[in-house]
Amino acid sequence: MTDTWVDGNDLAGTLGEIFTMDVTMAQGACASCGTVSMLAEVRVYDRAPGLVARCLNCEDVVLRVVRGPDRAWLDLTGLRYLQLPMPD
């Protein structure tokens, strides 16, 4: 069961409903080990009610998002920061 995950690319649709930009192109720093990667590159486990993203290096949770019928929960405690590409 080592390949039940997908890439962070899979976050794009759900996060695209919340943010006005493609957050999968943002660089995020893992709060646990400090590894910086694009959100598109993290490991995403999608066989659950929501999406759970884990650090490529230490596999700690960096982001969780659950979309309900009339709301979304977004847990970012696993990220030290997000660096977002911004249009000028």
Added chain:
Amino acid sequence: MARAAVLGRLTWRVATVAVATRESPTARTVAFDVPDWPGHLPGQHVDVRLTAADGYTTERSYSIGSAPTNGRLELTVQRIVDGEVSPYLVDVAEPGDQCELRGPVGGYFTWDPADREPVLLVAGGSGVVPLMSMIRTRAGAGSRTPFRLIYSTRTPETLIYGDELRRRHRDDHGLDVTVAYTRERPPGSTRPPGRVDAALLNEAGWPVEFGPTCYVCGPTGFVEAVANQLVDAGHAPRRVKTERFGPTGG
């Protein structure tokens, strides 16, 4: 106003099935008419949402196979035995049916026709779909950027886009296509069946010194193996872009 055009939240939009074309016994291309489709970049995907009569909804991500300039949005979908969305798209959907789409999404696994670096595409099974969008976009843009596709599939019967790939290999200048059959090869093929390995990547890919951008798409285990082999061969990890779609597929 320009800023408003760039930034905007995604919403679900209603799409209507226009044509469905069989690609293999387990895969079909479904072309949708999507009013006000904003266009996409080759390599992007969409989320498809189905709603049952009782209100139950389920969604899955599928890569876009068509070039952005194609009038319709085409998804080529592989049936997953216990899937909730793919059996509908592969076996049931017919022209006039409607479902909801969210997208296009994903800016990471994309190719820009303005890029000049050589491109290596490595596909496992239906991982060929977003790579085909890149090949079609390249042809449509008249790009001379050299492309090489290494496409791993089980048997001649599971090959997707076979006729088009043969035609493009012949007619699209600067496109090389290598099909690696893993279980059964067609008559006349000289390569014994086998997985994509370092030797094949070396033979049918690009030398590291050419600085290619590599796109690898397929089941998670396949992408892991190929991406590791490319990095071991000396390709910079940031030049190896990956799209994994899980244990058996999207």
